[in-house]
Structures are given as structure tokens and as C-alpha cells.
Amino acid sequence: MMNITYGCILLLFASACVASIDAHDFPDKQMQLRHQALIEELRCPQCLNTNLAGSDAMIARDLRREVRRLLVDGKSDNEILSFMYERYGDFVLYTPRLHMGTIFLWFGPLLFFLAAILIFLSIIKNRRKSAREEVDREELAAILRAHAKDLD
């Protein structure tokens, strides 16, 4: 039963989560661009993985208006993101904040990259070793041939 109701809720949400267009006028173009950037950066809390810009859900509309209000009030981008963070938590920010829980998220890629360099170097080094072995084998063959000659 729970699953069924939940499924229905999802459906309603999903249908609301399509493109949305607000026709707000901003005092200047700069602010409009900041507004656009902010609503693309913030996640709609109700939908399945869409940002505020891409959602028609009621909460997304309210939050867009809130972003606009805060911008007109002269708040900085950071203050607006913090405002949302205090209310909706990590979930609402598409760029996760750096804290203890996200250290590996932010530094993992660097770690992978360094590991790749190490693996590359170690493979190249091992290859040299086997290359040398091959040379050694040729030398060995030459020595053996020389021995064979001596025996003749």
C-alpha cells in the first residue's frame, strides 16, 4: 500500500518537473545572469534530480522567487546559497560543500589521477625489466653459441 501511494506521489512530482520559464524583469542584466546561475546551481527539493531552473513544481517556483527576492535585497551569491543550505541542507546544493563528509568526493579524483600516474610509471619500469631480460637472453644465446663453437 505504502509503495502504491508513494508511486503515485512520484508520478505527480515527475509530471510537474518539466521546464519552467519565469518572466521576471531584473534591474540589470548582471543580476539576471546571477539569478540564472543560482537557479541552475540549486536542486529542486521535490523533483527527481532537476534544478530549480528546470522545474515547474510549486516549491521550485517559490524558491526561484525567493532567490530573486534575496538578489534584489542585495544579498551575495554565497549568502543566498547559505540561506538555502540552512533550510534544505546539502541536498539543495548541486556543488557539494567541502566538509569532513565530502573530502573523498573532492580529493578522490586527484587521488585517482595520481594513482594512474604511479601505475603508468610502474608498468613502464617493469617493461624495462622484461626488455632487459630479453636482451640478456640474446646475450646468453650468443654465449651458448660461442661455447658450442668451442666444443666443436
Next chain:
Amino acid sequence: MIAELGHFSLILALGLSLGLTTLPAWGVQTGNITLMQCGDSIAKGLFFFLLLAFLSLCYAFVVDDFSVNYVASNSNSALPPQYKISAVWGAHEGSFLLWTLVLGGWTLAVTLCSRDLSVDMRARVLSILGFLAFGFTLFSLLTSNPFERSLPVFPVEGNDLNPLLQDFGLIVHPPMLYIGYVGFAVPFALAIATLWSGRLDMAWARWSRPWTNVAWAFLTVGITLGSWWAYYELGWGGWWFWDAVENASFMPWLVGTALIHSLASTEKRAVFKTWTVLLAISAFSLSLLGGFLVRSGVLTSVHAFAQDPQRGMYILVFLIFVVGGSLALYAVRAQGIKSNTTYSWSSREAMILVNNLLLVVATAVVLLGTLYPLAYEAFSGGKKLSVGPPYFNAVFVPVMVVLFIFMAISQRSRWKDTKIDLLLKRQGWYVIGSIGLTTVLMLSLATFKSYVLLTTTIAFWILANLLENVFQRVNRKRWNWNYLLTQPLSYYGMLLGHLGMVVMMIGICCTVYYSVERDLRMAPGDEIELAGYQFKFVETRKFTGPNFTSDQAEIVVTRDGQEVISLFPEKRFYSARGSIMTEADIDPGLFRDLYVALGEPLAQSAWGVRIQIKPFVRWIWIGGLLSALGGMVAVGDKRYRKSRRDDLANFLKI
């Protein structure tokens, strides 16, 4: 009645797949040739019954048999006929049946196109594919049976297909994607068969190459179509969202790309044997993981199918069995395999190694970002975290930039060893030339941007190296252009594949940095100027479609007084589901798209309107299709066709 036929066919397919798993394998273990060869006919039967099941479901959709649950919840008698067919794979059960059918198709293809495989290897490969088919069919029957009826009471009208999916894109995108996804099962099966037989040799790499190429090409087409579909259908002009499900299809693609390159070095130079096997296992494992992520509901995504933990549990167990088993076999059987081939650090082998490592890092980065929210929730006691496009762009793009720099340098590399001065000769001039070309391009578009300078310069630099490669071949034959006709198809495949990436890079770069966008309120008669185009809002009118009603606006676009086009964006209301859809209208062009979408109705017959101009956006998809074409062309290479004779010759030599 037909639905029962489909259900019965699916049960028969289950039985046949069990036979396909066991009989050839038993033949291999006991040395019984007849048993080994029976796989061919079982595979044909398996495909036949899967096809029959699939066609029965199609039939149920066409005749609006709403007593079948799946039809009732995904179709409607007013749904246009072409969408009734695509509705078959519009939700979980049917799309999984398609997935299984595609696997059956690939298995059939193996029986038809691998005469050069030895009898025991073919038996092994078929047995492995049979096991996968068994797992898929069982999953279908146990947890997601599309033929389930709701008798005696059933709805007289269906719930309709999700309007987002009522579109040409959905007719073609999933089948292409699935052919690609599931296609990696063949190199996977070949890799496992090789480990099983213990004969990890170059012949294995040559068998795998064409299969990998075809699967990769289909996956490329599938992803490209998905991106195009999202662009025009979701109504806000985005073409890639770093959504969990997109990532799920992107990861096998990245590993598949690495596999194509690594197979080349394994076949030609007998290097990286175990590594290549690991990539073949990983590519398919990531496909399965993708299936798990989409269908289990552990991740929230715009694409997620109806969520059911039981299904997720089944796939997870299957995943652990298949992938865990394969990797365990790998750990045991890849022991002691060494290649004695030598190569220098500037050789083509080394370049391919760099390519592979970077692609694996890229995959790992995408995987980290996709699964991190899950891990975070698991370890923080239920706290939620979002990882979105800004993160992926920040960590993925740098890896790609390094990869593309190597793509430019490596075009000249030779097997075994490349002299450093050969590798670097003239490259300085190419870079300078590319910077010049980029600057011209940027100034013609708008403004100088440092990111564009970096990426587009690299794109032109790669292009310079590709062209040089062609010219040098001709030059060596004293400018005899006919010489190009004698080049193997795989050479052209390589050129096209890389050219596609160059085209895509330019497209992505220009779209991201030079798109202009305005959201505004427009009433009839209003006019606005954007990047040299005049957009005039003429009027809106209502009209009725087969299963929706629509408000359609007319917007006339002019430039320098000349009419360019009239665009008709719509806001549609689909009554069966009560959902509203934004249908954008687009004037496509090679160098720019004009994109107009309708928002909400406002007071006094005015509407919210979004107008976008997206330069070079088509290049993204053209690039993807060119690369896919490259993958296909390479398969036509003569080498793969005469390999059987070569094998015999090799055998006699030994």
C-alpha cells in the same frame, strides 16, 4: 490469448536459455562435439521465442488490450499508433523484455558471424551468453512480467504513455542504447571463455575487436540520440545533465572506448593481455550496474523507472554472481600471463596505456560522483547530499583535456618505439596555427574566453595531426591519391572516430560558452532583439491533437528585415494523465539553433517565453554520429573476414 502466448514463449525461452547454459558447457567438459555444437540451434530457438514474446506484447499494445496491466498503465486508445509501439519499451517491464530480446539477438549474431571461432570456444561463448539470458528471462518472469493480466476487472481505458516519451526520440533512443549496452556482453563472454579455456592469446583480441566496435558504435548512437532527445523534448535546451542514469550509460561507453584501443594493442603487439580482459569484463559489468541503478530505485533520477526493492535485490544478486564470479575467475586465471614484447615509453603502446588509464580515471570519477550520495547517506546516518553538474564538470573536464592533448600527440606514434623528434616535429607550429584559428573563430562568434581558447585549440591541433597523417600517407607515394583507396577500412574508422571527437569538442565548447538566453514576458505584438535576431510574438491559438489539447504560439523571427522562420512552440495538456508538456520549437542550423519555448500563460494574453540561440549545438551530435560511423566502418575491414584462413596458416606453421 496472445498475451498468454507471449507469456508462454517467455517461459520456453527460459527453458532454452537454461539448455544453452548447460549443454554446450557440458560438451566442453566431456569433449563431446555434438553437445558443443548444439548451442547454435538452441540460440536460434531462444531468439525465436524471445521475439515471439516481444511481438505478442506489441500486439497487446496495438489492439489496446487493457486487461494486460502493463498496457493499461502505459497506453491509451487515443495514443497515435507509432507511440503504441514505442510504449512497449516505455516503462520497466517492456523495456526489460526488449533488453532480453537484444541479448537474444546478439547471441544469434554470434552463431551466425563467428564461424572462425573454434568449436569449443564457440560453445563456451554461447554457454556464457545463455547464462546471461537465463538470468534476464528469470528476472522478467519473477519480478517484472509484462503479460500480467488484471482479470476479471480491468480498466476500459489506459493510463496513457508518459507524454515526455511520446516522441520520435523514444522510438529510436532506447533500442540503440540497449543494443550497445547489451552488445558488450559478447566481448565479455569472449573474455570469460578465454579465461575458462586458459588460452589468452592474440586470436582472442582479434575476435573481440569487431564485436566491441559494433556494440560501442550503437552505444555511441544511443547516447547521442538521448542527448538530442533531452535537448528538444525537455524544453529548456540542455543536452547533458550528468544525471545518474546518463552516467550509467556513459561509464560503459568510457570503458568501451578504452577497450577498443587496448584491444588494438593486444592484437597487434600482444601487450596488456590481462588488462584488456579486465576492461572487457568491466565494460559489461558497468552495463549491468547501470541496469541496477535505473531499475532498483536506489538513486533518484529523472529517468528512474517505478521503484521496487525486490527487483533491485534480484539484479544486485545477479550482479554479484556474474561480476564477482568473473573477477574471481580473472584473479585466478590471469596469473602468470606475461608479455615479452618490448616497447619504449614514447611508443604507440605507451600512448594507448595513457589513453586507457585516463579513460579509467574518468570512469572512476563519474562513478564516484554518481554513487557518493549513496555512500554519504549510508555512513552519515541518513543525511542527503547532491552531486550535480558543477561537480562533474569540475572533475571530469580536466581529465578529458589531458586525454585530448595525448590524442593530438599520439597520432604520429609508432608501434614499439617513436623517436622523440619525430613525435614533436612541427607540433609547435600546429599549436600556434590552432591558436590563430581559434582566435578567428572566437572573434567571429563574440568574445574571447580562455576556456574556449584552450579546448578549441586542442581540437584544431588534433585535426592538424589527423590531416597530416593522411597527407603523409599520400606523400610517401608521391602524391598518388589513389593510394588512399588501398588503405584498410580500419584506418578510415580510426580517422572518423577521432574526427567525430574533434567536431563534438568544438560543438560543446561553443554551445556552453556562446549560447544566449532570455526569459521574458511577451504579449501579442511584442518584439525582442537577441544576438541580431528579431523575435516577434504574433499570437497564440488553441488546437486539439489526438490525445492532447494545446496552446500554440506563433513567433516570427527576422534578421536584418528578412524573415528567417516562423516558430510554433506549444504548451500541451495531456488529459489522460493530466500532465502539462512544454513543446519547444527549434530552427536547427549547422552553425546555430534558434530555440523557443513557451512558459506559463500570464495576464492579458501574455506568455512567459524562453528564447535561446545556441551556436554549434548540432556539432555535438554530428560528432557523436561520426565517431559511431568510424566504429562501424572499422568493422568492415578485410582483416576480420580472412582471419579464418590466417588462423589455419598459423596453426600449420606451429
Next chain:
Amino acid sequence: MWARLPVIKNKSLIIPLLLFFSLAALLWRSFSLEDPSLLPSQLLDKPFPEFNLEDLHSSSRIRNAHDLLGDVSLVNVWATWCVNCLIEHPVLTRIAQGGVTIVGLNYNDDLQKALAWLDRHGDPYSFHVRDNNGTLAIDLGVYGAPETFIIDESGIIRYRHIGVVTEEVWAEKLYPIINLLRGKSA
């Protein structure tokens, strides 16, 4: 054949298997997690946000956070467009009859429709705050309706329930918490 374990000389070949098993363990764990679309509240154990909003029944009367003090209460976010709010309405009525203060937060709604809705289905709430622009809802981190908060007698948010309050939810989750909070204050 299986008489002895295979010899693994090159240990690095096991790494992919180990990586895969840790991944599988993570995925396994994710099944035991709650619904992926439910967000925990950021405001747990923090004071109820400040607000100055009209009372639904008389627009001249301004309500603020002080009106919530003094008793353990439920704050229920509802609206006439919310189908599920109708489902939980009888349960809320029974809870109110049992002596629990329920404050309504009428969220993004039409005034006339809201009043008619209450006339028709009954009004078990002690009062309603009219949040027409969703500002208080945003301060509460609400993203849909219905949602229900438990506030202690000094105005601190102690619990948040997303979705319908059923008899089950009441008996197993909300009631024990309310009891506990009342016990503390007594």
C-alpha cells in the same frame, strides 16, 4: 579439481574483485536506507523560525512564533490542492479530539477555497496561519504537502514527518515523541 585453492601469486589481480565487493556492499546497504526522495529536516532541535503572517480566519489578526509557545503542538502543512491532506484529515481530527494542539499552516492556497474546505470537512486546528507566498514554508524547509512538525512547549522543532499522517504513523512515531516531550515538561 577443487581439492586445493588456486595459487594467487600476483596479488594485484585480486584488486578488481575486492573493489567490486566493496561496491556491492555499498549497494546492498543502500537498500536498507529510507526512501531516497525524503529529506531530513535541517531545523531539528532548532527554534521554530520567526514569522508574521495573517490568521486564516481573520486577516486582521497577525500570528507569530509566540503563538506556538506553552504547549507541545503539531504544526501541519496543508492545502486544498493537496489530495493527501484530505486523507489525513480524519486522523488529525481524532488526534485533536485527544487533546493535542494542532496548528495549521495553509500553504500557497486560495483563501475562499481554504475556508470552504474547512467548512466542509471540519476544522480540528486551534488556529491557522496563512502562508500565501510560501515564505514560512521555505524557512521550514518544506517541499510539499502534507508535512507535519512536532514543536515542544518552548518552541523548538523536535520532529518532522513528511507525507500523510496515518493512524500507524501517529501511534508509532508521533504519539511516543509527544508523550516524551510532555513527560519532560511535567
